[in-house]
Structure formats: structure tokens, C-alpha cells
Amino acid sequence: MTFSLPQAPRWHLVLALSLLNVLLLTPELPWAGFPPRHWIALEAPLIVGLLALLPPSRWRRWLSGLVVLFALAIVFGAAGDALTQTMQGRSLNLYTDIKLIPILIELIVTNLGLPLAVAGLSAAGLAAFATGLLLARLLRGFHARNTPRALALLLVLTSGIGLAVVNAVSMGNAPAGITRLGHPAASFVMFEWQRAQETRQAMATFGRQLYDDDHAYAAPDGQALPGLANTDVILGFIESYGVAAIEREPFKAELRPRLETIEHQLGAAGLSVVTGRVTAATLGGQSWLNHATFASGLPVTSQLRFELMINSPHSTLIDDFKATGHTTIAIMPGIIRDWPEGDLYGYDEIHTAESMGYQGPSMGWASMPDQFTWQRVEDYALSRHQGPSFTELATLSSHAPWSPVIDVIEDWSTVGDGRVFDRWRGAGDDYASLWQDTEAMRRNYAPAIDYSLQAATGFARRYLGGNLPGGDHALMMILGDHQAAPAIIGGSPGKDVPMHVISDDPALLRGFLDNGFRPGMFPPGPEAAIPMAGVRDLLHRIYGDVTPGETSPTSDVGF
Known part of the structure; x- marks a missing residue:
């Protein structure tokens, strides 16, 4: 005697409908929280009803498989959107963000270590596989022969009517019950499709700018900056340093007094400082896009734009300083492998983590502390070059998760090969676990920025305050590469970062004061912000013998 459950197919239908729903x-979870704004995704009963009307066949199995792939794609897209909104304060853009998957995987491996990263990614993959397998079996467990046709038709008709009603009331006030019905998956797909079309058009415009002969910086040789011909120029990016750190609690309670102290210390060392407000290309990450935006004078807001720019003949500030007679140098402690992009930029010298000779302990996520980088x-x-040099560096100590926070070594002459930092060996070894502790990261954020500012301005006081060889002058630009993630700094922080310009020659700073910067270490208000893509043009207006003109689009920053 065979035992059977004649009602099982109907339970398959109910379970399939519930899981698919x-x-x-x-897609609603990232911005609506849990529970979601809607209770029923009308796509679910529509899909289940249509499948229930089909007899068993190979085509039905294929369609069930496509439904499973679609559902999992929606889940991964929603997860990507949640991560993007948390870290960068914007929605996912599949057209451009798909290229970030290898970078994201590398970041996970770097922060968690290979074993934990493999375990975590494997667990996520197994969970997705198990969910997909369960849904596939449930979808194959019912069909027209064992599901009442009336029930299947009811699912199709009610979901169709629901979709029509939801769309009809979407422009006005909907009845209370209707607000629980929605089509989040279809809306997500349509949003990404429309954004892809807009991004494609924006990318075409960006590509034309790169190769347009009439564009001021399209020529590959760059344009000289004669006002800086005999001046050493240093461009230093401080990781995650945004104006929100100066303007929002609890961070400003620590950083504003530090800025006041630094201002007095620079003055005592015979240095002048002015500060402006610059709108970065990104928020919460992707530092290299802001470096590229600053250098190129174009809004490099995505990895796709970066690849187009770096492989084009469009010149950058590196070319400008070469044309001015500077030796161009990159100091990049965060680069731990080959860096072909550095060769494409055309630096005369490139120093990365492997070649910088650091013999001290690792500093959590950072390979070396900022003070060592500035000493380099x-x-x-x-001290090495007879003529003027242009040096660009990107520091690491203020990178998330901001551990460990150390002190500046008072005697810079002891920094040497970095062994002086052995006193902090082992500190910050738990940095991987800190990614799970948002409150701990928030506590460490301001002290980490404080340390980075002390290291940068301590270098300025020691080496620019009348100590340059041959009586040369120097111009030092320090700015944040982007704001910290909204999860740390708070919601809607904007993209503005401070830009401090320091020199031993006050005359070199007058042009900045004429363009919205103000004396001291505190940035002006948002009304004085300039796009990061406009800083190259600003430098040419101040120090060049020509006016490049309209070279810095300010509105095309979304893609």
C-alpha cells in the first residue's frame, strides 16, 4: 500500500508563492527597513499562476529555472543596493558598478583574510544555491493537472488587477489596503534599465570630452603652470576626511580644537594656510576616482569613466607639472601589487608599499602609518631632486575601520625605516572584527582623522618652514578624498571635503582667497564649494598664463 499526500501540490503552490513573494x-529592504513597505509583491502570484496553468514539460522546467534565476538576481541586486547606500549614500548603478565586483571581493579578502573571506563567500553562495534549489522544487511541484485551474486563473487575474490598480493610484492617494500591494521587483528592474540608458548617454558625452580637440585639456602634453615653475608642490589626500567631520557631532568636538591648534602651529612656523570646500566625485569610498577627478579636471564618478579616462590621450595635472619642469612623483602606500595605472598617468617615479622600505609593524588595515609616508x-x-618636484601621495591611517589610532612621533628624525613604530606592534590586529562594530568605528573615526592631520601638518612645519634647500618655496595641498560612509558619519552628509593649502610664501595663496577659500584651517560654507573636477582649472587660473575656460562640468556627476 502506497501512502500519498494528495494535497501536497497545493502546499507546494502556497510555499512557492510565499517564498517567491x-x-x-x-528591493524594498535597503530603504524601507523591515518589515517592507509592501506585504505582497504582485509579481509573485502572477508568476505562480501562469506556471500553474502550464502542463508538465521541458519548457515549463526551463521557465521555472528562469524564475529562480530572476528571483536570486533581484535578491543580489537588493543586497548590492543596500551596501551601496550604506557605504556611498547612493543607489546601485548596475551599468557601472558591475565592474566593482572584483574590487569588492579583494576588499573582503584584505579585511577578513583569505580563510574567512572564502568561508563567508562560500556560505553566501551555498545559501543562495539552497534557496534557489528549494524554490525550483516548489515550482515544479504543481501544475495544471494537480492544481485547480480556477485557482491558477484567480491568481493571474487578481495579480493583474492589482498591478493595474497600484499603477493607477501611484500618482495619487491610494486606499489604505492598496498600499500593501506593490511590484518592487519590476520597479527595481525598470529603475536599473532607465538608469542604464541615462548612464550610457552620459558615458558617450564623457567619451567625447576625452577626445574633443577643442577641449582645453584634451592634448596629451598638458599645460604649464608658470606661476609654480620654481616651487615644490605636494598634493596629499587624507582618507575619509570630509567636512562632516568638522561640522557634525560628536566628531567636531575633537577636530575643531585640533584645527585651531594646527592653525597657530603653522603660523608659528612661518607658514600661511587657506582652506576651501571641494565637492568630491564619490561618497564613502572609491578614492582613486577622486584622485582621477582632481588630476584630470573631469568628473570621474565611476570605474567605467576611470578606465575610459586613464586609457585616453586626455592630459592630467601630472602632465601639467611635467610641462612646468617638475619631477613628478607618486607615493602610494596602499598599492600592494603592480600598478599599471601609475604608468599610464606618466609619473617619473612611483613608490608603492613594496618599494617604500617600511620595516615597522602593520597598522591594522593600513600597511604603514601616515607619518612614515609623509617622511618619505x-x-x-x-632632498633628492635639484629642481622642483610635484609629489602626490595618498595616506592610509584614517581608512576604515580606523584602528589602531596611534600618536605622532615627536622627533621626526627617528622615523627612519619605521621600526620606531614597534611600540604599537599588535595594536589593531582585530581590525577585521571592527567592521561588525559600527559604534567602535564611530568612536575611532575622529581620533584617526586627528592623527592624519597632525602627521600632515607636522611634516609641513618641519620641512616647509624655511628648511627647503636652496631657498626654494613650496605649495602643499591637503584635502580629503571623500566623506566617510553615511553609516559612520550620519545620513545625507553630502560629498564636500576640506582642502587646506599651505605655503611658506603668502603670495602663492592669494589666488585661492580670490576664489572662495578663506584664511585658516576651517572651510567656508557650502555656498563656496567648488567641484573637485574644477580644481585643475582653478590652479590654471591662479598659476597659468592662459585661461583654459569651461573645462570642469559641474552637473554631470551622477554616473
């Missing part, structure tokens, strides 16, 4: 509601500017640029 949950999966298709996930003196070693590689100021």
Missing part, C-alpha cells in the same frame, strides 16, 4: 520584496616625501622629493 519574500524574495521579490527584497622628504626622502624621495625634497
